[in-house]
Amino acid sequence: MSRSMKMMDPDRRSLLKSVAMAAAGSMVAGNTSLPIVHADQAVRDLPNADGLTWNKAPCRFCGTGCHVQVGVEDGRVVAVAGDKAADVNKGLLCVKGYHVGGILYGNDRLTQPLLRNNGKLTAITWDEAIETIAQRIFDSPSTFAFYGSGQWTIPEGYAAQKFMKGGLGNNHIDPNARLCMASAVTGFLATYGVDEPAGCYQDLDECDVLITWGNNPAEMHPVLFSRVTDRRSRGETVRIIDIGTRRTRTTDAASDYLEMKPHGDVAIALGIMHLLIENDNYDKSFVEKHCNFRGAEASEPTLQGEQISEDDFRKRISKYTPELVEELSGVPADKIRMLADLFGNHDIRITSLWCMGMNQHTMGTAINSMVHGVHLLSGHFGRPGDAPTSLTGQPSACGTVREVGTLAHALPGGRVVAKPEHRQQSEAFWNMNPNSINAVPGYHTVKMFEQFTKPTADGGDITTMFVQVTNPGQTLPNLNALFNDKKDLDDKFLIVSDVYPTATTELADLILPAALWVEKNGVYGNSERRTQQWFKMVDPPGQARDDCWMTIAIAHKLFELGYEGMKDKDGDFIFAVKDDEGEEIPIWEFEHYYATNVDKHLFEEYRQFTTMKHKNLAPYDEYVKARGLRWPVVEQEDGSWRETRFRFSAFDDPFVKEGQEFDFYHSSSEDGRAQIWFHEYAPPPEMPDDEYPMWLCTGRVLEHWHTGTMTRRLAPLNRAMPTAYVEMHLEDAKAANIRQGEIVTIESRRGTCELPVWIDGRGRPPRGTVFVPFFDETKLINNCTLEAHDPFSKQPDYKKCAVRVKKLAKVKS
Ligand code: SF4
Numbered sequence: 001m002s003r004s005m006k007m008m009d010p011d012r013r014s015l016l017k018s019v020a021m022a023a024a025g026s027m028v029a030g031n032t033s034l035p036i037v038h039a040d041q042a043v044r045d046l047p048n049a050d051g052l053t054w055n056k057a058p059c060r061f062c063g064t065g066c067h068v069q070v071g072v073e074d075g076r077v078v079a080v081a082g083d084k085a086a087d088v089n090k091g092l093l094c095v096k097g098y099h100v101g102g103i104l105y106g107n108d109r110l111t112q113p114l115l116r117n118n119g120k121l122t123a124i125t126w127d128e129a130i131e132t133i134a135q136r137i138f139d140s141p142s143t144f145a146f147y148g149s150g151q152w153t154i155p156e157g158y159a160a161q162k163f164m165k166g167g168l169g170n171n172h173i174d175p176n177a178r179l180c181m182a183s184a185v186t187g188f189l190a191t192y193g194v195d196e197p198a199g200c201y202q203d204l205d206e207c208d209v210l211i212t213w214g215n216n217p218a219e220m221h222p223v224l225f226s227r228v229t230d231r232r233s234r235g236e237t238v239r240i241i242d243i244g245t246r247r248t249r250t251t252d253a254a255s256d257y258l259e260m261k262p263h264g265d266v267a268i269a270l271g272i273m274h275l276l277i278e279n280d281n282y283d284k285s286f287v288e289k290h291c292n293f294r295g296a297e298a299s300e301p302t303l304q305g306e307q308i309s310e311d312d313f314r315k316r317i318s319k320y321t322p323e324l325v326e327e328l329s330g331v332p333a334d335k336i337r338m339l340a341d342l343f344g345n346h347d348i349r350i351t352s353l354w355c356m357g358m359n360q361h362t363m364g365t366a367i368n369s370m371v372h373g374v375h376l377l378s379g380h381f382g383r384p385g386d387a388p389t390s391l392t393g394q395p396s397a398c399g400t401v402r403e404v405g406t407l408a409h410a411l412p413g414g415r416v417v418a419k420p421e422h423r424q425q426s427e428a429f430w431n432m433n434p435n436s437i438n439a440v441p442g443y444h445t446v447k448m449f450e451q452f453t454k455p456t457a458d459g460g461d462i463t464t465m466f467v468q469v470t471n472p473g474q475t476l477p478n479l480n481a482l483f484n485d486k487k488d489l490d491d492k493f494l495i496v497s498d499v500y501p502t503a504t505t506e507l508a509d510l511i512l513p514a515a516l517w518v519e520k521n522g523v524y525g526n527s528e529r530r531t532q533q534w535f536k537m538v539d540p541p542g543q544a545r546d547d548c549w550m551t552i553a554i555a556h557k558l559f560e561l562g563y564e565g566m567k568d569k570d571g572d573f574i575f576a577v578k579d580d581e582g583e584e585i586p587i588w589e590f591e592h593y594y595a596t597n598v599d600k601h602l603f604e605e606y607r608q609f610t611t612m613k614h615k616n617l618a619p620y621d622e623y624v625k626a627r628g629l630r631w632p633v634v635e636q637e638d639g640s641w642r643e644t645r646f647r648f649s650a651f652d653d654p655f656v657k658e659g660q661e662f663d664f665y666h667s668s669s670e671d672g673r674a675q676i677w678f679h680e681y682a683p684p685p686e687m688p689d690d691e692y693p694m695w696l697c698t699g700r701v702l703e704h705w706h707t708g709t710m711t712r713r714l715a716p717l718n719r720a721m722p723t724a725y726v727e728m729h730l731e732d733a734k735a736a737n738i739r740q741g742e743i744v745t746i747e748s749r750r751g752t753c754e755l756p757v758w759i760d761g762r763g764r765p766p767r768g769t770v771f772v773p774f775f776d777e778t779k780l781i782n783n784c785t786l787e788a789h790d791p792f793s794k795q796p797d798y799k800k801c802a803v804r805v806k807k808l809a810k811v812k813s
Contacts, residue, residue, distance in 0.1 A: 051073060052072065052073050052078065052079055053071070053072050054069045054071050054072075054081075055069070055070055055072070055518075055535060055537055056068070056069060056070070056083060056534060057517070057522075057537075058395060058524050058526070058532040058628070059093065059096075059097045059395065060100050060103060060151075060395060060516075060517045060710070061097065061100065061395065061705040061711075062220065062393055062394070062395065062705065063150075063221075063391060063392030063393055063395060063396075063397055063398065063527040064088060064089070064221050064223050064224050064391075064526065064527065065088050065526025065528070065530055065532060065628065066082070066083075066086065066088050066093055066097050066223050067082075067083035067085075067086030067088060067089060067532065067627045067628070068081065068082065068083055068093060068097060068100060069081045069082070069083050070101065070518055070537055071101075072538055075538055075539060076538060077101040077518060077537065077538055078101070079101065080093075080097070080098060080099070080100055080101040082097070082098075083627065085627055086627040086628075088201060088223070088526070088530065088627075088628070089223045092226060094222035094223050095222075095702065095703060095716075095717065095720075096702075096703070096704075096705055096711060096717065097223070099711075099714045099716060099717060100517075102715075103499075103516065103710040103711070103713060103714065104516055104517065104519065104538070104541075105713075106500055106710075106713030107713075108500055108501060108713075109499060109500060109513070109542070109544065110498060110499060110501065110512075110513035110542075110544065111513050111541050111542025111543055111544055112513060112543050113125065113126055113510070113511065113512050113513065113543070114510070114511040115128070115129070116508070116509045116510070121511070126543060126553075126590070129510060129512060130553045130554055131557060133464075133495055133510070133554050134557035134558050135561075136463075136464045136493055137168070137464065137554070137558060138558055140463060140464070141168050141169075141170055141563075141565075142461075143461055143462055143463040143464065144168065144170060144462075144463075144464045144465075144466070145172035145173070145174075145442070145448050145451075145452065145462045145464070145465045146163075146164050146172065146173040146465075146468070147173075147174060147176070147465060147467045147470065147472060148174070148175045148176070148400075148467075148468050148469060148470065149176045149177070149401075149468065149469035150175055150176060150177035150180070150181075150392065150393070150395070150396055150398075150400060150401050151394050151395060151469045152175070152400045152401075152406065152468065152469050153396060153400065153520075153521075153522035153523050153524060153548070153599070154396060154399050154400050154403070154404055154522075154523040154525060154602075154603060154606065155521075155522070155523060155548050155598065155599040155602040155603055155606075156400070156468070156469070156522075156546075156547050156548040156551070157175075157396070157400035157406045158400075158404045158602050158603075158605075158606045159548050159551045159552060159575065159602055160173060160406060160468070160551050161173065161405065161406050161411075161412060162574065162575075163552075163555050163574075165411060165417065165426070165437050165438070166426065166427070166430045166436055166437060166574060167436075167555055167558070167563075167565045167574050169437060169438045169565055170438065170442065171417055171438050171440065171441055171442030172408065172442035172443050173406060173407075173408060173442060174406070174408045174442065174443065174444055174445045174448055175400075175401045175406050175407065175445075175470070176470040176472065177392075177397045177402075178407070178444055178445040178793075178794060178795060179360070179445060179475060179476070179795065179796060179798075180356055180359060180360070180392070180393045180394065180397065180795075181355075181356075181359050181392050181393070181397050181401075181402075182364070182407075182790070182794060183358070183359040183360075183365050183367075183790050183792075183793040183795045184354075184359050184364075184368055184390040184392075185402055185793065186303060186364070186365040186369075186790070186792045186793040187364070187365055187367075187368020187369045187371075187372060187390070188372075188390075189303050189668070190294075190303045190304075190365060190369045190668070190675060190677060190792075191368075191369050191372040191373070191376075191675050191677065192372075192648070192666060192667070192674050192675075193664065193667045193669075194414065194613055194614070194615075194666035195402050196398060196402060196403075196615075197387065197388070197389045197390060197527070197528065197529070197647075198381070198382065198646060198648050198649070199384075199386075199388075199389050199528075199646060200389075200528040200529070200630060200645045200646065201224060201227065201528050202384055202645055203349075203351045203384060203385050203387045203389060204224060204227045204353075205227060205231065205385075206349060206384040206385030207238065207350060207351035207385040207386070208237070208238060208349050208350070209238070209239045209240075209241060209348060209349070209350045209351070210228055210238060210240045210241070210351050210353060211241045211243065211339075211350065211351070211352045211353070212240065212241070212242050212244070212250055212254075212353050212354070213243050213265055213352060213353070213354040213357065213358050213367075213371060214243065214244055214260075214354060214357020214358050215244075215250070215353050215354045215355050215357050215358070215391070216244070216249065216250045216357075216699070216763075217250055217353060217355075217391070218248065218249035218250040218252070218253060218702075219248065219249050219701060219702040220391075220700055220702075221355070221391055222702065224391070225250070225253075228240065229253055239255045239256070240253055240254040240255050241254060241255065241256045241339070242254035242256070242257045242258070243258045243260060243265065243268065244257070244258075244260070244357070245259070245260060245261070245262055245357075245765070245769065245799070246259075246697065246727070246763050246765040246771055247259075247764040247765075248762070249762065249763075256335075256338075258331045258339075259330065259331070259766060260329045260330055260331050261328070261329055261330040262684055262695055262697070262769075262799060262800035263328075263361075263363065263681075263683065263800065264329030264330055264331060265357075265358060265361075265367050265371075266328075266363050266366060266367050266370070266681050267320065267324075267325045267328035267329040267681050268325060268329050268336065269367060269370035269371055269373070269374055270317060270320035270325065270370065270678075270681060271320050271322055271324075271325030271329075271336040271339075271340070272336065272339050272340045272343055273317055273320075273370070273373060273374060273377055273678075274317045274318065274319075274320040274321065274322075274325075275322065275336065275337060275340030275344075276340055276343060276344060276374075276377050276378055277314050277317060277377075278318070279340070279344065281340070281344035282377045282378055282379070283346065283378055283379025285379075286376070286379035286381070286662075287310075287376070287377060287379075287676070289661075289662075290376075290662050290664065290672075290673055290674060291376050291377075291673050291674050291675070292307055292671070292673045292674075292675050292676070293308045293309065293310055293312065293675075293676050293678070294306065294307060294308060294675040294676065294677045294678070295308045295312070295316065295677070295678045295679075296677075296678075301792070303365075303668070303792060304668055305675070305677065307669065308678070313676070313678055316678045316680075317678060321333075322336040322337055328681055343374060343375075343377075343378035343380060344378060346378075346379060346380075349380070349383060349384070349385030349386045350375070350378075350380045350386060351385060351386070351387050351388075351389060352371055352375065352387070352388045352389065353389055353390075353391060354368075354389075354390050354391070355390065355391040355392070355393065356699065356798070357799060358371070358390075359793075359795055360795060360797055360798040361790065361797055362685050362789065362790055362797045363679065363682060363790065364790040364792075364793050364795050364797075365790050365791075365792040365793050366677070366679035367679075369675075369677040369679065370677055370678075371388050372388045372674070372676075373676040373677050373678075374388075375387070375388045376674055377676055381662075382646065382648060382649040383649070384645075390527070391527045392526070392527045393700075393706065394706075395524045396523075396524040396525050396526075398525045398529065399523065399524050399525015399526070399531055400524075400525065402525075403525055403610070403615060403631075404606065407444075408441050408442035408444050408448075409441035409442070409444075411423070411426045411609075412426065412606055412609035412610075413608075413609030413610055413611075413612040413613055413615065414613035414615065415612065416441075417437060417438065417439055417441055418440075418441060420439070423435075423439065425612070429605070429609060430568065431570065432568055432569060432574070433568075433569055436565060443462070445472075445476075445794070446476075446477075446482065446787050446789055446794060447794075448462060448465075449472065449476055449482040449483060450481075452465050452486065452492060452494075453482060453483065453486050453489070453492075455489060456489075456491055456492075460492075462492075463491060463493065464492075464495070465492075465493070465494055465495065466495040466497075467494065467495065467496045467497070467504060467508075468497045468514075468547050468550070468551075469498075470504075471498070471502045471706075471707045471709055472504055473502060473505075473506060473507060474502065474774065474777055474782065475706070475774070476782060477782055477785040477787045477797075477798060478750045478751070478782070478785060478786065478787040479780055479783050480750060480751050480783055481750070481787070482787060483504075484507075486507050487507060493509045493510070494507055494508045494509050494510075495508065495509065495510045495512065496510070496511055496512065497511075497512040497514045497547055498511070498512075498513075498514055499513070499514050499515075499516045499544070499709070499710075500710070500713065502707070502709050502777065503780065512545075512550060513540075513541075513542060513543060513545070514540075514544055514545065514546070514550075515540035515544050515545055515546045515547075516544075516710075518534060518535075518536065518537040518538060519536060519537075519538055519539065519540040519544070520536050520540070520546040520547075520548075521534070521535055521597065521598070521599040522534050522599065523599060523623065526628070528630055529615075529630045529631050529644075529647075530629065530630045531623055531628060531629055531631060532623065532627065533599075533623035533624055533628075535624075536594070545590055545593075548598060549587070549593050549598075552575045552587055552598070553588045553589075553590075555573070555575055555588075556573060556575070556588035557588075559573050559574075572584075575587065577596055577598065577601050579596070599620070600620045603617075603620045604619065604620055607619070607620075613666060614655045614665060615631050615632060616631060616632040616634055617631055618633040618635075618641040619641075629641065629643040630643040630644055630645060631644065632644050632647075632653075632654065632655065634654045642654070648662055648663060648664055648665070648674075649661070649662060650662065650663070657672070660672070684797070684800050685786065685788035685797065685801075686749075686786055686788070686800070686801045686802050687802060688802045689802060691802075691804070692747070692748060692803050693768070693802070693804060694768055694770055694802070694803050694804060695768060695769040695770070695800055695801075695802070695803075696748065696769075696771075696772065696781075696784060696785070696801050696802070696803040697765070697769060697770070697771045697772075697798075697800060698772050698773070698774050698781050698782070698785060698798045699771065699773055699774070699798075699799075700773055700774070700775065701762070701773045702721075703717040703718075703720050704717065704721055704773070704775035706774075707774065707775060707777065708775035708776060708777065709777075711775070712775070712777075721775075723756065723776055723778075723779070724772060724773050724774070724776035724778075724779040724781065725755055725756050725757070725758040725761070725772070725773070726744060726746060726755040726756070726758065726770050726771070726772050726805070727759075727761050727762075727763045727764065727765050727770060727772075728757050728758070728759055728765070728805070729759075729764070729765055729766060729767045729768075730759050730760060731767055732767055732770075732805075733757060733759050736805060736807060737807065738757055738805070738807050739757070740758070740759050741756050742757050742807060742808070743755065743756055743757075743807075743808040744756075744757055744805050744806060744808060745805070745806045745808055746770065746772065746784055747784070747804050747805075747806065748784035748785070748786075748801055748802065749802070750783065750784055750785070750786070751784050752783060752784065753772070753779055753780060753781045753783050753784055754779065754808060755772060755779055755781075770805060774798075782798075785798050785801055786798075786800075786801040
């Protein structure tokens with residue numbers, strides 16, 4: 001946190017005070033929407049920084065999971081430093097991480113529950129808020145949906161999961177991570193039978209070649225990318241190959257840039273596999289011992305697929321010659337040969353890295369599976385530096401969504417609602433009556449919002465939705481259909497818990513003020529299977545409260561109303577926590593919530609599930625001592641706990657069978673083997689044409705985290721990147737007589753968005769393509785994007801749809 005923030009001049013202070021009072025005044029007056037106050041308008045001043053106490057926490061932003069030291073004085077976070085003792089970041093932070101403490105102190109923090117009455121927001125008590133929610137659920141439990149997040153802590157997600165699937169018997173719970181990494185999950189499941197990367201960040205220190213597949217880690221995971229580029233400054237050689245649809249800051253550091261057409265990654269992966277087979281240059285020994293070949297079934301394809309012979313695989317892949325791949329992907333045939341030669345060389349180590357570019361894709365599962373396939377076929381797997389690794393955008397997309405299983409079809413510990421034995425195991429762990437859990441998967445995100453925004457009379461069977469720790473009013477694709485249509489539906493009720501006013505609170509009927517980051521206890525799980533814990537360090541402002549408490553308080557209100565599902569087999573409340581004398585602690589009353597460590601109770605309960613799929617976690621207290629541990633974490637003979645860096649490889653993974661070098665012990669073919677998939681290339685769901693002649697790709701920027709709800713309250717970041725923009729190629733701009741900074745309208749078949757033009761900016765798209773970041777709530781590019789989604793993962797494609805660009809007017813100075 002900068003010293004300039006602490007030493008604010010009196011004029012600025014009085015300006016801030018007046019802005020704050022204006023904001024507060026408009027709330028009291030009952031405005032229909034809340035004012036959003038950006039950092040440049042107001043930041044609370046901070047006390048002097050002497051006599052700090054420091055404690056550890058993971059960063060609140062991306063899935064890298066950097067550890068920070070948080071300095072607290074007089075009940076306020078006043079300083080943040082990189083944590084030198086942390087393996088992930090070794091003391092480094094990116095520009096967002098250095099400012100993470102300031103996210104608590106934006107001047108428009110939500111501080112009291114607000115109910116919309118006749119279009120106006122009115123302050124109500126927490127008791128009234130909890131009563132209102134519980135009564136709506138009680139009246140119609142099956143039409144309630146819970147929409148959560150990869151920013152949920154593990155205990156928050158676990159509580160929401162148990163509340164819905166165990167307590168209500170309702171599977172309509174899904175997270176925003178459906179929009180960002182669901183295809184990575186299905187890619188791992190289809191290949192290894194179990195989710196999450198086998199490798200870890202150490203691969204970045206050890207690889208000879210790093211391939212970024214439609215990925216821009218220089219901006220999205222900057223601390224990780226610096227682990228690679230710093231090696232060069234130490235004299236090491238590492239070749240970075242950037243495969244992308246536009247030049248980015250990652251391209252600037254790359255040795256090779258292969259520019260592909262949207263959807264071209266599928267053809268490239270097929271082309272590499274074709275050449276490895278054709279040139280007889282694949283790792284026959286590894287494939288023979290450890291892999292099967294798999295193809296999608298002709299009808300009703302599944303993640304199991306059908307087993308095919310190596311000959312069949314050879315036949316199917318034979319048409320993907322470098323020349324055909326060049327035609328499909330736009331990448332020259334000799335570059336495809338170059339990639340195949342690299343994979344054919346076993347003397348080097350290759351790490352593949354990807355994130356939203358591969359996941360937000362109507363062939364997301366296919367391309368994820370086939371990049372794994374390229375590594376398996378070539379034997380570039382299972383040695384440090386040789387790994388296919390997906391990254392996550394949110395701090396606990398792995399820990400909470402993937403491991404706790406807060407998805408419409410899942411249960412904790414890799415269980416699924418559709419399997420009777422999995423339901424029975426979960427009911428037993430939860431001490432619940434048989435058949436508490438509904439066997440039918442709930443609605444995935446796109447379907448959930450379709451059902452919420454469709455009139456009830458027309459079959460829109462979600463009537464109440466609770467959104468926690470996320471901002472779907474900005475992030476959903478095709479916003480007009482999936483979110484804005486809620487506006488005119490009086491019987492639909494939207495509950496939003498957040499820390500600031502957002503695009504989602506604009507339409508909320510009930511707004512709940514939430515505690516943020518170190519205002520509560522928490523546990524996150526990052527992209528390399530690392531589970532990290534922190535303690536509450538400061539109080540939340542006003543009446544803001546923990547999301548986990550909200551879930552438990554609603555559950556208890558239902559228990560009081562006599563809702564049977566909120567009782568376990570013994571008649572106890574499903575979230576009952578007892579003290580040493582066996583007396584129940586009333587954790588549903590906020591004044592008693594911190595009488596015990598609720599996180600620890602929930603974590604220890606959840607830990608039982610983690611052994612079901614070899615994702616073993618250590619006891620909570622081990623995470624208190626450590627800067628995170630990568631699962632599986634197993635107890636040693638001396639009673640200590642050991643983490644695992646590389647899964648499925650005998651040298652590091654304790655679950656590999658004796659005598660095996662590799663063991664895919666959750667193989668979907670039940671023979672210890674991984675699956676090498678073939679998927680036929682298919683064109684994108686919408687292509688540019690005469691009417692909408694350009695591609696639109698959306699994404700993120702270095703300074704802002706996702707929808708900017710937190711980073712836009714940080715003055716240095718908001719000043720550095722104050723507005724969204726559209727990147728255009730100079731020749732496209734010239735042809736349309738558009739100049740730098742002029743305002744254009746981006747139009748798709750679904751909606752429009754007005755933006756200033758940036759030519760030769762930070763990112764440089766090729767001709768025929770425009771790029772727009774989605775962080776700016778005043779420029780909602782998701783009015784234009786497509787809700788078409790991958791058939792397996794249900795993840796929408798934000799990276800390619802057809803638009804036209806129209807010039808509007810010059811920027812006002
Ligand atoms: S935003 Fe991500 S890369 Fe930056 S400090 Fe936080 S966790 Fe690390």
